[in-house]
Amino acid sequence: MSVLITGTGLVTPYGPGTRRFWDGLLGNALPPVRDRPGTAPFPVRGISYEIEGSPRRLAMLDLALREALADARLPSVPDGALVIRVGQGPEPGRPPDDHAAEMLDAWPWEHPLIPASCEQVHLSHACASGAVAAGLARDWLSGGLAEVAVIAGASALNGYELLGMHVSRALTASRPQPFDRARSGIALGDGAGALVLEAAGHAARRGAATDIDLAGAVSRVAAGDASSTDPEVVTDCALRAVREAGLTAPPYVHAHATGTVQGDEAEIAGLERLAERMGWDGVPVSSHKGAIGHLMHASAFPAVTAGVYALRERLAPGTPGLADPEPTRRLRLLGGAAPCDATSVLVDSFGFAGNSAALVLTRRRESEHG
Template sequence: MASERSFPVITGIAARLPGGDGAEGLWRAASTPGAYAAAPPSWSKRDLLEAVVDEALAGAGFPPGPPRTGTGVAVVVCAQADARDSATAPFLHGANTDVLSTRAGRAPVTVVSHACATGGFAIRLAAQRLAAGQADVVVVAGASVSDPMEEMSLEAVGVLATGAVRPLDTERGGMAVGRGAVALVLERAEAAGARGGGGTIAVAGTACLVKPSRAESDPAAMGAVLRAVLSPADGTGRTRVDAVCAHATGTALGDAVEFGELASLGEELGWTRVPVFSHKGALGHLLHTSALAGVAHAAEAMRRSLLPATPGCAAPLAEHPAVRVSTERSPARLRRVLVNAFGFGGNYACVLLETSGYERELVDD
């Protein structure tokens, strides 16, 4: 098992979502069925990105002005890599990096685009940069604002709901596109500790896979990425989890495949009724930014020792000996949570979060 101090830690979380801002606002919004419908029409990706990057760095304890660190700060933006997108097109051409925040200065900006798994890929890239010493601080940010082309494409493949969004429900009928922005500040644990920045939730593992396919979920690819994050090639098996923040958007096929693969994996690993939850019935599907919302939501649940419910789910999928759908918020000791993010075209990503001192807690148990 790699030392926990080698894992990057989350030191800042910021959000702009219907129903609330910041980590507290995200927590409230993620528990409110249909919150996605209240997004202001005036929101723009550019303004949202600037706001959340600035607030995430402030929340991490950095004073006004560019962070002063040994190797500096880097920014990773989750976006649709499309020149039509006026908010992110400048980043694709290496210009206007100051648009994100004066706090970030002229930090190098990288745009990542892997459909709805983008956030997971971005977090993996951030962790790799920190491990390689290329930066002391990496801000991962993304924004989702209604794009007619995106919604038309989702409508064309028949995945948009005509009524309430009901993830992991036997009567689910599709997803809703969410609107908002999330930013996470990741730091090497040693660097965060040295400046007194703390950080009690670590990114203990990531796994990403691209297997070109059509829109539908590929069970084999999904299973492969799940196994990769819990049984990495370095032999540091991390098979035990306390909960899963599912990708589950409310689609008929996607939710069933994901829950089925979690059940199969859980059976192999000896899980017992591990709770699976989704916030998509509240926040909607934030597309390229969805994994960041998932990680932020899971981190808040771990910090609060509260297992989230699954808003919109009234008739949960049949319980399996290994996994069950969480339908009620309840107190829980959440020390390791798996976050899933899957996208059209064969993009799959998983992020494993872990509390500081997790291995010592296992010994105490």
């Protein structure tokens, strides 16, 4: 059974909306890095979005959910749908204190557009959470357990995650520069995302967009070094996702690429190994994190959205902030947008503790979706 992506919603430092995000990427726009006082005993520095409402993460999450549902032409989440929320969860029986409120998620998610009849799941697989959730939703729908799944998550700048990245020596003191020789680490970002997935038959019957297929979804937890990306795992996840989709080479790869020295190096090595094994040559690769920072558990939402737009507009976005790319053999690291007759996109997603995932999106021909 085909599983389609029928709705996307985003809030990023560019502002609310997937189109703002996409236009910002194409224009190589760089939202400012800011300090947010009051979210911790020390200023929290990152790429933020100013939004009214508290907690800020729930305000952003609400906007993303509403946009995804509107994009899917749904007035609300349907009865009986699967709802997956990705992020950190509070310790059972212990409410978060003020400083943790912007990081931790209450569960279940009470929202006027989510009926009580929905099956709610909370999933946490570090920065691969959104992509792992997409694979779970795909399996759920393929197995006939529901006809619609909604995935959502948010990241709000907070002292807890900032301190965690500081302790792991992952933070940059300037701006993130994924794939650049001068890269020095990640910057945290504000944002939220939501996806609506549907069984193809259900989407067609109600007149939703049926052109974007989640054709491959592979996840793996393979912890070696808890804070390092393993090139072999990069290769393995991508290879299995591409094969699951029935492909040999995607015309575009949207990389995880956070801007850390080790992580980007490992991802390039893993993709180069896969490219050599499968005969790729000159495949364009880029990442959004140089512009909007790292949305942590929610980082897959802008990546998938970039993939959807790349398929529909036949453009591969560049990597904002990339000036001096690492040398590659079979990959083409994009500094700016480039024409790309993409019929498929590979999306990489990696996190601490060996949490890894890869998704393949394909665009169906007109004859297939009407």
